[in-house]
Amino acid sequence: MLKDKAPTSGSRQKTLRVRKSEATRKRILDAAAILFGDQGYTATTLRQIAKRARIDAGSIYYYFASKEEILDEVMEIGIRSVSEAVEQAVGELPPESSHRRRLEVAVETHMYTLLRYSAYTSANIAIFAQVSRKAQDRNRLLRKRYAAFWNDIFEAAQDAGEISATADLSLVRLFLLGSVNWSMQWYDPKKKNSIDELAHSFCTMLFDGIGPK
Amino acid sequence: MLKDKAPTSGSRQKTLRVRKSEATRKRILDAAAILFGDQGYTATTLRQIAKRARIDAGSIYYYFASKEEILDEVMEIGIRSVSEAVEQAVGELPPESSHRRRLEVAVETHMYTLLRYSAYTSANIAIFAQVSRKAQDRNRLLRKRYAAFWNDIFEAAQDAGEISATADLSLVRLFLLGSVNWSMQWYDPKKKNSIDELAHSFCTMLFDGIGPK
Amino acid sequence: MLKDKAPTSGSRQKTLRVRKSEATRKRILDAAAILFGDQGYTATTLRQIAKRARIDAGSIYYYFASKEEILDEVMEIGIRSVSEAVEQAVGELPPESSHRRRLEVAVETHMYTLLRYSAYTSANIAIFAQVSRKAQDRNRLLRKRYAAFWNDIFEAAQDAGEISATADLSLVRLFLLGSVNWSMQWYDPKKKNSIDELAHSFCTMLFDGIGPK
Amino acid sequence: MLKDKAPTSGSRQKTLRVRKSEATRKRILDAAAILFGDQGYTATTLRQIAKRARIDAGSIYYYFASKEEILDEVMEIGIRSVSEAVEQAVGELPPESSHRRRLEVAVETHMYTLLRYSAYTSANIAIFAQVSRKAQDRNRLLRKRYAAFWNDIFEAAQDAGEISATADLSLVRLFLLGSVNWSMQWYDPKKKNSIDELAHSFCTMLFDGIGPK
DNA sequence: AATGAATGAGCGTTCATTCAT
DNA sequence: TATGAATGAACGCTCATTCAT
Numbered sequence: 001m002l003k004d005k006a007p008t009s010g011s012r013q014k015t016l017r018v019r020k021s022e023a024t025r026k027r028i029l030d031a032a033a034i035l036f037g038d039q040g041y042t043a044t045t046l047r048q049i050a051k052r053a054r055i056d057a058g059s060i061y062y063y064f065a066s067k068e069e070i071l072d073e074v075m076e077i078g079i080r081s082v083s084e085a086v087e088q089a090v091g092e093l094p095p096e097s098s099h100r101r102r103l104e105v106a107v108e109t110h111m112y113t114l115l116r117y118s119a120y121t122s123a124n125i126a127i128f129a130q131v132s133r134k135a136q137d138r139n140r141l142l143r144k145r146y147a148a149f150w151n152d153i154f155e156a157a158q159d160a161g162e163i164s165a166t167a168d169l170s171l172v173r174l175f176l177l178g179s180v181n182w183s184m185q186w187y188d189p190k191k192k193n194s195i196d197e198l199a200h201s202f203c204t205m206l207f208d209g210i211g212p213k
Numbered sequence: 214m215l216k217d218k219a220p221t222s223g224s225r226q227k228t229l230r231v232r233k234s235e236a237t238r239k240r241i242l243d244a245a246a247i248l249f250g251d252q253g254y255t256a257t258t259l260r261q262i263a264k265r266a267r268i269d270a271g272s273i274y275y276y277f278a279s280k281e282e283i284l285d286e287v288m289e290i291g292i293r294s295v296s297e298a299v300e301q302a303v304g305e306l307p308p309e310s311s312h313r314r315r316l317e318v319a320v321e322t323h324m325y326t327l328l329r330y331s332a333y334t335s336a337n338i339a340i341f342a343q344v345s346r347k348a349q350d351r352n353r354l355l356r357k358r359y360a361a362f363w364n365d366i367f368e369a370a371q372d373a374g375e376i377s378a379t380a381d382l383s384l385v386r387l388f389l390l391g392s393v394n395w396s397m398q399w400y401d402p403k404k405k406n407s408i409d410e411l412a413h414s415f416c417t418m419l420f421d422g423i424g425p426k
Numbered sequence: 427m428l429k430d431k432a433p434t435s436g437s438r439q440k441t442l443r444v445r446k447s448e449a450t451r452k453r454i455l456d457a458a459a460i461l462f463g464d465q466g467y468t469a470t471t472l473r474q475i476a477k478r479a480r481i482d483a484g485s486i487y488y489y490f491a492s493k494e495e496i497l498d499e500v501m502e503i504g505i506r507s508v509s510e511a512v513e514q515a516v517g518e519l520p521p522e523s524s525h526r527r528r529l530e531v532a533v534e535t536h537m538y539t540l541l542r543y544s545a546y547t548s549a550n551i552a553i554f555a556q557v558s559r560k561a562q563d564r565n566r567l568l569r570k571r572y573a574a575f576w577n578d579i580f581e582a583a584q585d586a587g588e589i590s591a592t593a594d595l596s597l598v599r600l601f602l603l604g605s606v607n608w609s610m611q612w613y614d615p616k617k618k619n620s621i622d623e624l625a626h627s628f629c630t631m632l633f634d635g636i637g638p639k
Numbered sequence: 640m641l642k643d644k645a646p647t648s649g650s651r652q653k654t655l656r657v658r659k660s661e662a663t664r665k666r667i668l669d670a671a672a673i674l675f676g677d678q679g680y681t682a683t684t685l686r687q688i689a690k691r692a693r694i695d696a697g698s699i700y701y702y703f704a705s706k707e708e709i710l711d712e713v714m715e716i717g718i719r720s721v722s723e724a725v726e727q728a729v730g731e732l733p734p735e736s737s738h739r740r741r742l743e744v745a746v747e748t749h750m751y752t753l754l755r756y757s758a759y760t761s762a763n764i765a766i767f768a769q770v771s772r773k774a775q776d777r778n779r780l781l782r783k784r785y786a787a788f789w790n791d792i793f794e795a796a797q798d799a800g801e802i803s804a805t806a807d808l809s810l811v812r813l814f815l816l817g818s819v820n821w822s823m824q825w826y827d828p829k830k831k832n833s834i835d836e837l838a839h840s841f842c843t844m845l846f847d848g849i850g851p852k
Numbered sequence: 853a854a855t856g857a858a859t860g861a862g863c864g865t866t867c868a869t870t871c872a873t
Numbered sequence: 874t875a876t877g878a879a880t881g882a883a884c885g886c887t888c889a890t891t892c893a894t
Contacts, residue, residue: 021857040343043255046885056859058887063857067885100424126342129398130253167423168414171406174399175392175418182391185342193384201384209422210380211313234874259868271870272875280868447878466769469681472864482880484866489878493864526850552768555824556679593849597832597840600825601818608817611768619810627810635848636806637739660853685889697891698854706889 025063027053030119033074037123041071041131071131072138078124079142082113087149099157100207106153108199111180115187115195125181150177163207176206238276240266243332246287250336254284254344284344285351291337292355295326300362312370313420319366321412324393328400328408338394360386376420389419451489453479456545459500463549467497467557497557498564504550505568508539513575525583526633532579534625537606541613541621551607576603589633602632664702666692669758672713676762680710680770710770711777717763718781721752726788738796739846745792747838750819754826754834764820786812802846815845 031052035044046067050057064070089109090102097105114121128136154169163172179202187198244265248257259280263270277283302322303315327334341349367382376385392415400411457478461470472493476483490496515535516528523531540547554562580595589598605628613624670691674683685706689696703709728748729741736744753760767775793808802811818841826837 024857038343040253040255042253043343045883047883055857057885058860059858061886129339130256130343161425163423164425167418171411171414172418172423174396175415178393178395178398179388179391182395183387185391186387198384201381202388205380205385205388205422206418207422207424209418209420209424210376210385211420211422212374212377237874258866260866269876270868271877274869274871275875450878464769466679466681468679469769471862473862481878483864484881485879487865555765556682556769587851589849590851593844594840597837598844598849600822601841601844604819604821604824605814605817608821609813611817612813624810627807628814631806631811631814631845631848633848633850635844635846635850636802636811637846637848638800638803663853684887686887694853695855696889697856700890700892701853701855 024053024055024059028055028060028063029070029073029077032070033078033119033123036071036074037119037126041127068135071135074120075124075128075131075135075139076142078118078120078122079139079146081118082110082121083142083146083149085109085113085117086146090153099153099160099162100203102153103157104199104203106150107176107180107203108196110177111183111195111199114181114184116189122184125184147173172206176202234276237266237268241268241273241276242283242286242290245283246291246332246336249284249287250332250339254340281348284348287333288337288341288344288348288352289355291331291333291335292352292359294331295323295334296355296359296362298322298326298330299359303366312366312373312375313416315366316370317412317416319363320389320393320416321409323390324396324408324412327394327397328402335397338397363390385419389415450479450481450485454481454486454489455496455500455503458496459504459545459549462497462500463545463552467553494561497561500546501550501554501557501561501565502568504544504546504548505565505572507544508536508547509568509572509575511535511539511543512572516579525579525586525588526629528579529583530625530629532576533602533606533629534622536603537609537621537625540607540610542615548610551610573599598632602628660702663692663694667694667699667702668709668712668716671709672717672758672762675710675713676758676765680766707774710774713759714763714767714770714774714778715781717757717759717761718778718785720757721749721760722781722785722788724748724752724756725785729792738792738799738801739842741792742796743838743842745789746815746819746842747835749816750822750834750838753820753823754828761823764823789816811845815841 028049031049032044035048035052038044046060047057049070050060053060060070064073086106086109089105093102093105114125124139128139150173151169154163154172157163158165158167158169163169183198187193187195241262244262245257248261248265251257259273260270262283263273266273273283277286299319299322302318306315306318327338337352341352363386364382367376367385370376371378371380371382376382393412396411400406400408454475457475458470461474461478464470472486473483475496476486479486486496490499512532512535515531519528519531540551550565554565576599577595580589580598583589584591584593584595589595606625609624613619613621667688670688671683674687674691677683685699686696688709689699692699699709703712725745725748728744732741732744753764763778767778789812790808793802793811796802797804797806797808802808819838822837826832826834
């Protein structure tokens, strides 16, 4: 019994250390995500990241081999975050939900992640177009998978007759997600519209149109 | 009159010089617009701009006081370009045109300017979110004016009964222009969709919705 | 006549500027040669070079693309300096000079260049073994040419019977130039031996041996 | 005695620990010697040394107070190694051996240690000129002693009439050891010349000269 | 006896900017 | 009108070193 204690204490210490180490790593990533999203990748300096993460600039290299490696990880987490959140939210819907409802929840969750929950997702959406082709390529597979998930929802809706049979689904996706992602540029959390309302309005406009009845 | 008819040799030289000077200035701005749009503001160096404009990096300061001044001018031209193009295109429509038609032309022209015609407009849309608050503010008035123009179109359409009376026009604008501006991120001039078709599809989805009839 | 003056003055100015520019470039190289020779390539910082050249560290990059480019040029000048000095000195000897005399002059000039005249040559000899293989390779052709020059002298001497027919000339060269280059490690300009005497002693030992007569 | 016969389990552990500790220490020094010799002192990082010694970079400080302390020890071992090897080899010669033979053996052993056996000696010879004056000074006494040993051999040879009475022995030493040490720069273990032959050739050239008989 | 985490100074290099000409 | 030369601050990154465990 007594004997057992020491090793346990030892492994507990190790665990604590590992946790602390991972906490530092996360602080760096968090800081980077916020700054990348705000100022862009190039405009963000490692010293800014370090300051925000409350460590010395040099220490970053204990965790990451280069600024670009931080970028990659931020971008990856960014897509994974939305993907997982959206897939989970949609997956949790009662099976009898309408496809329109599924889409609404998807939009809502995507917007919520983008605008509120994940600095990583905002960063990804905000800087993707301006990082190097190579960095883009490293993120592309995940993006494709996420896009495929949306296409699946749209197709199911069309098959079920909830979307007009003549609609070009790829275009619909670009149309809807364009508006949704662009909201990042004007959404002000301090102002009126709740994200839920916004998502609902977007879906209503998309499904029913704004023309007269 | 006199001036035009028989300019002294001296003033002709001056005119030529002024013209040359302005041509150089334009070359600098053109270069900056393209590079800012491609790589972002921070990632673009004055030496890159100078190289593209075929002058010496130091010479830029003969025309501009700072990199930021170039940014301001690029951004301003960016908004002015779309504004003018769109307002002109809409203004040239026959008075009896439907409001929906007016909107379609507005979208078409905006997209055309953004995706094809003006590197300034692409740069503006691409980098606005990531330049300093101050630089954004310096561009804000023009943006507001342009937004007001769109609102006018929407209001007229609503007044004429072409848009449902219950639609929140501000939101409609954000929804539509979001998709439109976002197209910059995925539009590939080498691929199928013509800009005209794209604009038309977007308007159709917006007005008629994608739901079943 | 009068007309001619202005352009002349212009080109004179240009010439002056070019000269000043080249003077700065040379100051950088001179500083680098001395420091590389004293401390080694890695241990020498660009800031040290800049300080010695009386410019700002950043300015070095107006003249050189990298520290390694400075290294290359220092190394190249180092070999060229000895090569040219030695070849010229030997070439200026009266044609009837003995081959032993030619060798003595070659040794003398090589040592003089190495120990007194050229910081570039000392640097080259001092750091060659410790720079990257690539940097070595970039210097190798010039070294081979210089070695070939020495071989020619030795062969001529052997053909003329001034060197024993059985001597392995490559080994003789390595033996002699080894001693000569190594002198860099112990030669103290403040102490007794003049370089001329040193060179003479070395040649005498090599030709006549130190064994009893 | 007692200790050796029946060491307590505690002391045996201590002995093992001490041995392990010294083994680690040696691994660090070995690694440092090789790397210093290959790349120079400044170009070698503690992390490279640690990697080669298969320990963590921070752990080096358990054994050495600083990088410079490692340098000192490497340099000291470097000179001690040749000194001891050469003195022993010469000491083991039959008393009736000629002085020329003694010198030949000394040269042979010095070269063998430098070129084959001891990374410490190569490091010492390779980097001495480029470490700080202080580090040089800390090595100087040992070097002087080693030089004195050579001088003794030369003097004995001269006294015995095997070296011309007029030869300047200090210069002879510098001449010979210069060639010998310089061999480090060109000797290629993969190529023809055995070290023994090389040493013999050098001595023959030195004693008999290369001039015609 | 050894490690993992962190530091901070300094490195090679870049960049917007200045200024004499 | 424009350039070539230079600056100096800051950048991404490396390194010897420290220290709690």
